[in-house]
Amino acid sequence: MLEVPINRIITLNDEQPNMDAPYVLYWMIAFRRVNYNFSIQRAIEWANKLSKPLLIFEPMTIDYPMASIRFHKFAIEGMQDIQKQTEKSKAFYFPYVEEKRGVADKLLIELAKNAAVVITDDYPTYFVPQMTAEAKGSIQTTYELVDSNGLLPIRIAEKEYVRAHDFRRFMHKNIEDFLVEVPEKDPLEYLNLKFDEKLLEPIFKKYELVDFNKVNTQDFLNNLNVDKSVEISDIVGGYNAAKSRLDLFAEKGFNDYSKLRSHPSEDASSQLSPYFHFGHISTYEVFEKIISNESWSVENIDPNFVGRREGWWGGSANLESFFDELITWRELGYHTCVKRANYDQYQSLPDWAIKTLDDHANDEREYIYDLSEFTNANTHDEIWNAAQNQLKTEGRIHNYLRMLWGKKILEWTPNPQIALSYLIDLNDRFALDGRDPNSYSGVFWILGRYDRAWGPERPIYGKIRYMTSKSTATKFNLKPYLEKWSVGSTV
Ligand SMILES: Cc1cc2nc3c(=O)[nH]c(=O)nc-3n(C[C@H](O)[C@H](O)[C@H](O)COP(=O)(O)OP(=O)(O)OC[C@H]3O[C@@H](n4cnc5c(N)ncnc54)[C@H](O)[C@@H]3O)c2cc1C
Known part of the structure; x- marks a missing residue:
């Protein structure tokens, strides 16, 4: 397994790993997926190094800004997929949808007390940076933030880019290394030790472990005290739905992408943005799918086109246009939020x-x-x-x-x-x-x-x-x- 590149990791305290603690904890809050996820990969690195098993804890709080039944349903569909994906793995997956305000925070503190190392996601916006910074006070062991947001690490730029043109130029000059340092497709395969559920028995006496593939999700959602005026959407969440969307796009929409993406009555764009936002699929997976369809490789890159919207990738017009959205435009937004504290003012x-x-x-x-x-x-x-x-x-x-x-x-x-x-x-x-x-x-x-x-x-x-x-x-x-x-x- 490739080591997680150092420029994707931030250590949030000076603590050494707690060797007496029974497991490594991955607190999954933004990259809500198993595949192509540097955070999970980093947690596995630690688990194997310390000879500990891995606990993946994915909470959903009830009172985050704009919380609604629409977003809860989408997130729970993601949890259902992860539950199935991890069933046969050595890791233990603990999804937790909060029913009462503040309970998920208490649960995190209890789980972190028994963790040798805590890994979480480095996401640059919304309430997440504040939440991960505040958790520092409750974590008495090595605590790391890992960046699996996109193809470029979000903190590598030395300055803020205020125009897409300048960011594109920067990206062209720097991205090649990151096309090689790719996260593992299925990192759980590399995990050495199996998690013994008995370790969590005291926790399960206080906090219910819900199998979202067995409960009636609609009833569960109806019982939640969350905004129901923003109604459930027909768009299905989770990795499986994201993967089907990607396959459909690669097969159909992509072929007309550069010509028809702007046509409101056509379905030529990928419609993947909700899945990226919830972390249900990685842009690395999308990138790999598109390049394998086109038999593209880094040798195609044409350095004469540095900074240009078309030509640098040396691919079809559809590939050039799609990567400009997926990489230049998408990642510019992440870089701005990192560099500019008042990005929402x-x-x-x-x-x-x-x-x-x-x-x-x-x-x-x-x-x-x-x-x-x-x-x-x-x-x-x-x-x-x-x-x-x-x-x-x-x-x-x-x-x-x-x-x-x-x-x-x-x-x-x-x-x-x-x-x-x-x-x-x-x-x-x-x-x-x-x-x-x-x-x-x-x-x-x-x-x-x-x-x-x-x-x-x-x-x-x-x-x-x-x-x-x-x-x-x-x-x-x-x-x-x-x-x-x-x-x-x-x-
Ligand atoms: C007023 C306004 C609000 C927007 N709000 C959001 C938002 O809340 N979340 C969001 O992800 N995008 C937002 N966008 C950007 C853009 O509308 C969406 O990313 C895009 O429509 C998503 O559709 P798609 O997945 O089919 O995109 P595709 O065309 O298939 O593009 C692939 C991916 O590239 C990225 N991308 C595409 N267009 C843009 C863009 N203009 N800027 C940045 N990234 C882009 C997205 O991650 C997208 O999923 C907003 C744009 C406007 C004008």
């Missing part, structure tokens, strides 16, 4: 954007809606309402319409600060892929992040890039999309 926008938005803050708005009108897709614009309806019902919006959706919120609110707060609320509350570094990339892009000034200067937008429903309707055949998602349509 209005003041993090570029100076030119703040200035132009300020200059136009008092411009007259033809339409103004409040959060409840936006939430209920109750505007004058059929396309906007359809996009919001898809977000509210299904938990996603097609990427092109997501841009239009965001631009109109800027246009139809009293000022850009209110627009930002509505954008974050709606995106994080309803989107399965929300609460992610790329939520902030997308939402802040609406207001100028990663973009440049555009002319002519317009009311409300100033020099911020402008979009209209009319031009969207001219550009694409929206009929099938509107038939499906217009408010009042039967889906």
Whole structure:
């Protein structure tokens, strides 16, 4: 098994491993998967080195910001898959969905007391960095954060990149090593010692171990005191669903990706973002699938195209275009969140954007809606309402319409600060892929992040890039999309 690269590991304290403790603990909080996961791999490294078995603890708290039955159901489907995947392994998997606030934290403290080493996930946004930092006070043994977010380690850049073009250049110059240092497909195969469940008997007297493949998930969810106004989506969570989505994409959508990805009525994009957000699948696995389909290898790389959107990978137009989203755009968001503590604040926008938005803050708005009108897709614009309806019902919006959706919120609110707060609320509350570094990339892009000034200067937008429903309707055949998602349509 390849050693986890050192630039993916942060040691959070100076403690030595507790050799008297009976197991190594992997506290799984962001990379909720077994395959291609550097965190699990690091935990196995420690377990084998110290001759200890491995306990994988995956909690789901009840009161995290924006918690709802939609996200709980998606996460539990992930747990069901991991439960099946680990059944025959030597590790012990303990999924825990909190029913009362604070219980999962207490359970973590109890499990950590008996851990020789604690490993957890290094995720740069949402409540996670604060939670992992706070846990330091309760962990009296070696405690490490491991980064399995993407192809590039999230902390290797020395500076912040404020334009995709510059980040792409940096990525092209640095990524080759990380195409070799790949996480193991099935790290559990390397684990030496089997976990003896008896070790957890005292814990199971206090905390119930639920087999999510045996309980009725619907009943379980109904009994949880969690927001049910954000309803369950038909999109199924978990590794198996992610893998099926990937297979389908590789077989069909990918072949038209560069041409059709922006067409709202087509299914040409991968639709993998919810699975990336919940950590149900690794971008390494997606990368490997695509390159094996194209028989691509690092020899294809053409250094003459460093920094260019197309050409550097030396692959098909579809591969170039897909990797630009999957790697350049996705990982830029992670790097920004690492480098910029105020990544979710209005003041993090570029100076030119703040200035132009300020200059136009008092411009007259033809339409103004409040959060409840936006939430209920109750505007004058059929396309906007359809996009919001898809977000509210299904938990996603097609990427092109997501841009239009965001631009109109800027246009139809009293000022850009209110627009930002509505954008974050709606995106994080309803989107399965929300609460992610790329939520902030997308939402802040609406207001100028990663973009440049555009002319002519317009009311409300100033020099911020402008979009209209009319031009969207001219550009694409929206009929099938509107038939499906217009408010009042039967889906
Ligand atoms: C207002 C707004 C809000 C957004 N909120 C989110 C969000 O909460 N979570 C989220 O993951 N993305 C967000 N995005 C970016 C983008 O809409 C989604 O990543 C993309 O639509 C996901 O669909 P897909 O998986 O089919 O993408 P594909 O086209 O198949 O791309 C593959 C992967 O590349 C990444 N990617 C694609 N486009 C972008 C992009 N523009 N920026 C960053 N990464 C990208 C995603 O991880 C995606 O799954 C937002 C964009 C906007 C304009």
